[in-house]
Amino acid sequence: MAINTTPALEADGLVKTYSTGRGKPPIRALDGLSFAADAGTVFGLLGPNGAGKSTTIKILSTLAKADAGRATVAGIDVSRHPARVRKAIGFVAQKPVSDPVDTGRENLVLAGRLQGLSAPDARARAAELLDRFGLGDAADRQVKTYSGGMARKLDVAIGLMNRPQVLFLDEPTTGLDPEARAELWAEIEKMTRIENMTVLLTTHYLEEADRLAARLAIVDHGTVVARGTPEELKNGLRGDAVIIELAPDSDPAYALAALANVEALREIGADGRTIRARADLGAATLPQALAALELAGLPVASATVARPSLDDVYLRHTGRTLSKAQNHALENAS
Structure with a gap:
């Protein structure tokens, strides 16, 4: 039997420029960004805020269009067949997607119905995910009563309702305490190990990228400056x-x-x-x-x-540590 070597995710020369208005020069969020991710793995995009990670996910998930370049998800051309791409993916954004006044169960069932599941199938899938993420006891409470870690687990569960081939996780553990972060890491590892799901993870946490990513790309100013397994990148120093x-x-x-x-x-x-x-x-x-x-x-x-650490790798390729780049990005955003 022939082995399918088609990447689950592929970006080739993506360019995206945003107009800033008010006579200011445009911002080039992506500047020829390219990478490929194998099926059934976690692929990490590591970089500070403003590096282009979220823009990349928006293009791959059909929420934005590239000015140039080509991208495929699950073998589907993003620009030519966006509806097919949306059926194949789950997307967990940085900001919460659940309705705080609805219960966890209601949020999941609604997400399932919007994704085309029948009412019985949506309820069954919701119950399955509530149990998997340890939210069964809180299933019928309003989400506004959830802790930050519980609410983030619910966001991930919503992204899994349609059993996607590819799941996009955009900075999934930002703001979580260490215990909640570790619990979510364990769930992400299960997705690839047990379900053979492909996960695209964006993060600015070095430990997160080192632990979860089978391969990663270090992104700086909209382009990939280094790529490989975490060990390959560290051993290169x-x-x-x-x-x-x-x-x-x-x-x-x-x-x-x-x-x-x-x-x-x-x-x-x-x-x-x-x-x-x-x-x-x-x-x-x-x-x-x-x-x-x-x-x-x-x-x-x-x-x-x-x-050598991934921070040393980042320093080698960008001239600054990741923490310094992240702090600079936050200062510019404030």
């Missing part, structure tokens, strides 16, 4: 990460100059008082780095050696 937190009265510029004399260090950079560098043998190089800073009269608050 040779050596260890050396991270030094300077004391408040230490000048980062002087610290960079002092560390430039440590031959074993490379890719030295500063993010505020945090100095990051790479070394083939981090444990052996760290004492040399600390000695150089001490000789320069620069006190250190803390120092660590670690294997």
Whole structure:
């Protein structure tokens, strides 16, 4: 039997520009973005707010049209057959989609009916999902009485009512506490492992991308700057990460100059008082780095050696850490 190698999701050179009005230049949200995702896997789009992740999902789910490029979902051309795409997908947006004055059960049944299920099938599917997400005891309570984690689980359940081939999760755990986030992670893992569903996950959480994504693309300013499995991306950074937190009265510029004399260090950079560098043998190089800073009269608050992280990958390809990029995006949005 021939193996189907057609990607469950494919974006090829997507471009999307938004007019800002008021005489301001347009914003290019996507600038030739391309990736492909295999069926039955979680594919992650990792990047800060404003990187183009949500715009990508809107185009793939037919909520927006690309200015250029091509996209397919479940083998269906998005621009040519949007109605077919909508039948094949589930979509969980960043903002809540449930009606707070209706009960959890009523929200699910309504979603099922809107998606073409018969009344008995909608009720049966709703009961199945309420039990699966641990919402059975709260099924007949108004959603406005739900905790944040319960409401988010309901949003995901609504996205699953039509048993989609592909599920879009746009920043699904933003604002959740650690326990609720872990519970939702476990459900996302089940979707691919048990149901062979394809999940496109957008996130700015490094741990979330590292744990859930079989493959991921790092997105910056509307384009993919790196792609691969989390391990491939981290292993592409040779050596260890050396991270030094300077004391408040230490000048980062002087610290960079002092560390430039440590031959074993490379890719030295500063993010505020945090100095990051790479070394083939981090444990052996760290004492040399600390000695150089001490000789320069620069006190250190803390120092660590670690294997490469996705934040190191993001820093390598964009020139800044993901947390710094996220904070900058939030400041611009406020």
